[in-house]
Amino acid sequence: MTDTTANGGPVLTTQDGTPLKVSLARALRREKMRSLVLIAPLLIFILVSFLLPIADMLFRSVENRIVADTLPKTVAALSAWNASSGELPDENVYAALHDDLLIAVDEKSHTRLGSRLNYELSGMSSLFRKTGRRVDRMDEGNYKEQFIKVDKDWGKVETWLFLKRYSPKYTPGYFLNAVDAEYGIEGIKMKPEDERIYLYLFWRTMFLSMVITGSCLLLGYPIAFLLANLPLRYSNLLMILVLLPFWTSLLVRTSAWKVLLQQQGVINDTLVWLGLVSNTDRIVMINNQTGTIIAMTHILLPFMILPLYSVMRTISPSYMRAARSLGATDWTAFWRVYFPQTIPGIGAGAILVFILSIGYYITPELVGGTDGIFISNRIAYHISSSLNWGLAAALGVILLSLVLLLFYVYDKIVGIDNVKLG
Amino acid sequence: MSEKDIIVSFSEVQKSYxxxxxxxxxxxxxxxxxxxxxxxxxxxxxxTTCLMMLAxxxxxxxxxxxxxxxxxxxxPPHKRGIGMVFQNYALFPHMTVAENLAFPLQVRKMSKAEQEQKVKRALEMVELGAFGNRRPAQLSGGQQQRVxxxxxxxxxxxxxxxxxPLGALDKQLREQMQFEIKHIHENLGVSVVYVTHDQSEALTMSDRIAVFNDGxxxxxxxPDDLYEDPQNSFVAQFIGENxxxxxxxxxxxxxxxxxxxxDGTRLKADKVNVNAVGDRTTLSLRPERIEFEPQGLENIVKGKVEELIYLGDHIxxxxxxAGNREFVVKVRNRGQKRDLAVGQMVDIGWAADDCKALDFVQ
Structure with a gap:
């Protein structure tokens, strides 16, 4: 054999001379095929019902075929126009627009185009509606003048610049919108201060998620410690109490917090009854950030406790004993010996809770009010109310990338296979 | 012995969980x-409960x-100033060997220089001078034990x-560590309380052995008294072969x-743990004290050879x-071939002093 492996030794072969690796792969192929067949139904189901629709949805964040599809001749004619000349396009562009709009009005697609472009530049929707109503009454020839008569916007270079900018099939517009920027007439720039919303929402989502993660850690650590150190019969009971919320509907738990936290709710009633709070200024604990933090901390607590517990369970009590026998007080023994060994658990729990809370939707929606909502609520708004799916998709892609990035960091630091849920 | 020579004293201690x-x-x-x-x-x-109470x-x-x-x-434990070696070493995994050793010095607020010096000396004592910067997980079992x-x-x-402390080591390493611990004890003069269930470990290392059973x-x-003069059947059974x-x-x-x-056989025995005529008794007899040429010995009986096992240095x-089919005799291998055969009836014998009459246990 002339073939050699990386370390210089000869390639191992089987009796008949085929390389060992080849025949091993052949031997394993059958088993691989068999296991593939076993998981095939689930794989196909997930692919068809989950992954493909999501990919399609995310694709909408850059897709912009509507301009080229609705105004094909105009887009073609515009490509010859020199936008930087500062002059209006010539007559044949207006003629092309006339031809395109006639068809579009027939198919009623010009209003859809108008609302699409209105996301980027307000006024576009009404421009297309208005023009659409008049276009079939236009006379042959001299379209430029007639269009400007219908709406003087057609006589502005900016309108055509804008149309040219959004004529390609793909656009960064949705993504720019999602980070409070716009691809306006003068190029990419941040939106005016008072129109910015998404960056702040992303920041608030991150900040609240961090607060929730922090409170989960504070509340979860002692419970995980108890779980890992109590005698088995008590710790089993405690474990059931920790897992109990998993068996209750998320909606029920969130609604329960509504009952507890509202101004006429149980907590306020108790505080008033105790005389700690006067009846006239009851504490506002719901429909704001406080409500979101309290309810989500409660809901995500098990995801902090379980990884912490699984790490703590592996720490032998003899470490603490050893530290104390060596002269450390209880606190020193905990802080210098026990706590450092729980850091993988803290990392696992914190990243898990953070990732879960950053994409949370239902709880902030129900108890968050206006200043306690997350980016996911805004995505839902664009999907179901404003119908700006492209923007929703762009926001979704950003959120998804953020989570994937966190997963990557987590995998580097802790290792995904270290996650043990109980 | 004077009161001053006693370092630890248990007085009427009872423990219930x-x-x-x-x-x-x-x-x-x-x-x-x-x-x-x-x-x-x-x-x-x-x-172990006794040790934990002491710690x-x-x-x-x-x-x-x-x-x-x-x-x-x-x-509280941290004010007792008692050193302790745990079953699985309990070396702090997130600290290096040197940090592990410095830990008790740090909590005692010793100066950095003093810490370094003591850590160095301790590492040299266990012949691990070059391993200060390693983590416990990078050491072998024997090295962890020494740390x-x-x-x-x-x-x-x-x-x-x-x-x-030696429970997790293999046999050869365990024997080596027994000597090392014994030498450290002799060199430093510290008092050691050692817990084990391994009798050979106890016999090798100890000045005195307290045999525990049933609290x-x-x-x-x-060690020698324990083997030669067991005070009751439990000790005789637990220490050595019997x-x-x-x-x-x-x-x-x-x-x-x-x-x-x-079965009617009459024997002479050393009266250790029986009181009066008529008492039931268990006689305890070490396998190596039994002779195949019993002339002149107090006790001579007939026995039938059931099995021969060759073990190199002895057979x-x-x-x-006398009805006990598990009766074992150890014969030193002196080189000459012994004409013992399975099924053969032979005379064996032993001195009365080697046969201890102990309490009867069912």
């Missing part, structure tokens, strides 16, 4: 300064433990407790007694003697 049964029953034990004392016994005999991790249900004459029941010993000694305690010290004596013969005392004559076995002969 559940309030129903006692794990340690009325323990009275004085440990000498500089002594290597081993608590030996099967699992569940209460030896301060368990509290005595009744009675008092004294350290240097001072009662310590209410002294654990060094860490328990680095702050120079007067007393070191060891809880089955009670069955016998407290040096042949049991059961019978009844027929005559008492000073330190000797006559015993009639259940084990399993025999049927």
């Amino acid at each position: 559940d309030g129903v049964s006692l794990v340690v029953k009325n323990l009275n034990l004085d440990i000498q300064r500089g002594e290597f004392l081993t608590m030996l016994g099967p699992s569940g005999s209460g030896k 301060g991790f368990e509290s005595a249900t009744h009675g008092e433990i004294y350290l240097n004459g001072r009662p310590i029941n209410n002294v 654990a010993v060094a860490r328990a000694l680095v702050f120079e305690p007067e007393l070191v407790l060891m809880d089955e 009670i010290i069955q016998q407290l004596s040096g 042949n049991k013969l059961e019978g009844k005392v027929t005559h008492v004559n000073g330190s000797l007694c006559d015993v009639e076995l259940d 084990r002969v399993r025999m049927d003697v």
Whole structure:
């Protein structure tokens, strides 16, 4: 054999001379095929019902075929126009627009185009509606003048610049919108201060998620410690109490917090009854950030406790004993010996809770009010109310990338296979 | 011995975990300064509980433990100043070897220079001078063991407790570590309380051995006494190999007694733990004290060879003697071929002093 492996030794072969690796792969192929067949139904189901629709949805964040599809001749004619000349396009562009709009009005697609472009530049929707109503009454020839008569916007270079900018099939517009920027007439720039919303929402989502993660850690650590150190019969009971919320509907738990936290709710009633709070200024604990933090901390607590517990369970009590026998007080023994060994658990729990809370939707929606909502609520708004799916998709892609990035960091630091849920 | 030479004293100590049964029953034990004392016994005999009470991790249900004459029941573990080596070493995995050793010095707020010097000396003592920067997980079992010993000694305690420290090592390494620990003890002069269930470990290392069973010290004596003069059947059974013969005392004559076995054989035995004529007794007999040329010995009986096992330095002969088919005789291998054959009837014999008449256990 002339073939050699990386370390210089000869390639191992089987009796008949085929390389060992080849025949091993052949031997394993059958088993691989068999296991593939076993998981095939689930794989196909997930692919068809989950992954493909999501990919399609995310694709909408850059897709912009509507301009080229609705105004094909105009887009073609515009490509010859020199936008930087500062002059209006010539007559044949207006003629092309006339031809395109006639068809579009027939198919009623010009209003859809108008609302699409209105996301980027307000006024576009009404421009297309208005023009659409008049276009079939236009006379042959001299379209430029007639269009400007219908709406003087057609006589502005900016309108055509804008149309040219959004004529390609793909656009960064949705993504720019999602980070409070716009691809306006003068190029990419941040939106005016008072129109910015998404960056702040992303920041608030991150900040609240961090607060929730922090409170989960504070509340979860002692419970995980108890779980890992109590005698088995008590710790089993405690474990059931920790897992109990998993068996209750998320909606029920969130609604329960509504009952507890509202101004006429149980907590306020108790505080008033105790005389700690006067009846006239009851504490506002719901429909704001406080409500979101309290309810989500409660809901995500098990995801902090379980990884912490699984790490703590592996720490032998003899470490603490050893530290104390060596002269450390209880606190020193905990802080210098026990706590450092729980850091993988803290990392696992914190990243898990953070990732879960950053994409949370239902709880902030129900108890968050206006200043306690997350980016996911805004995505839902664009999907179901404003119908700006492209923007929703762009926001979704950003959120998804953020989570994937966190997963990557987590995998580097802790290792995904270290996650043990109980 | 004077009071000053006693470092630890257990006085009427009892321990119960559940309030129903006692794990340690009325323990009275004085440990000498500089002594290597081993608590030996099967699992569940209460030896580890005693050690934990001494270390301060368990509290005595009744009675008092004294350290240097001072009662310590209410002294927390970190103020007792007792070094301890744990079963699985309990080396802190997130610290290097040197950091592990420096830990007891840091909590005692020693200066950096002093810490470094002591850590260095302790590492050299266990011949691990070059390993200070490694993590415990990068060391072999034997090396971890040595680090654990060094860490328990680095702050120079007067007393070191060891809880089955060699249990996780293989046989060869265990024997080597036994000698190393023994030498460290001799060189430093610290008192060591060592817990094990391995009798050969106890015999090798200890000055005195306390044999525990059922929450009670069955016998407290040096290794040789323990083997040669067991005080009761449990100790005889637990320490070394032992042949049991059961019978009844027929005559008492000073330190000797006559015993009639259940099949009618009459033997002379050393009267250790029987009181009066008519008592049931268990005779205990070491396999290596039995001779195949019994001329002139007090006890001579006939036995049938059942099995021969060749073990190199000696040959084990399993025999049927007085109805006991598990009767074992060890014959030293002197080179000449011995004409023993399975099924053969032979005379064997032993001295009355080597046959201990002990309490009868069913």
